[in-house]
Amino acid sequence: MPYAYMLRCRDGSYYVGSTWDLDRRVADHNLGQGLGAAYTSSRRPVVLVWSQHFDRIEDAFAFEKRVQGWGRAKREALIRGDWDAISALARRRSVREREAVDPG
Structure with missing residues (x-):
C-alpha cells in the first residue's frame, strides 16, 4: 500500500518520504547501508512519527512534496x-x- 510518512531523526529534524512498504522503508532508513536517504544516514536512529495511507502512489508522492515545503x-x-x-x-x-x- 502506498504511504506518505514522516520520521523524527536523532537530531530532532524531520524527514518526509513516500513508499509502497512502510515497515521496510523505515527499517531501511535505520539500517543505512545505502538503503535509506542520504539525509537520514547521519541522523540515525529515526522514529516514525506520522504516516498516511493513500490509494495511489502518485497521491502519496504529491502529499510528500507538499509536506516537504x-x-x-x-x-x-x-x-x-x-x-x-x-x-x-x-x-x-x-x-x-x-x-x-x-x-x-
Whole structure:
C-alpha cells in the first residue's frame, strides 16, 4: 500500500518520504547501508512519527512534496492531527500577524 510518512531523526529534524512498504522503508532508513536517504544516514536512529495511507502512489508522492515545503510548526501540527493549526499556519504570515493584533 502506498504511504506518505514522516520520521523524527536523532537530531530532532524531520524527514518526509513516500513508499509502497512502510515497515521496510523505515527499517531501511535505520539500517543505512545505502538503503535509506542520504539525509537520514547521519541522523540515525529515526522514529516514525506520522504516516498516511493513500490509494495511489502518485497521491502519496504529491502529499510528500507538499509536506516537504512546510515549516516545523506545520509538520508538528500534522503529527498531532491538529487540522485547525495546519489551516491557521497555512495563512500568509501577514494575515496571521494582523489577526493576532485585531482578532475581531
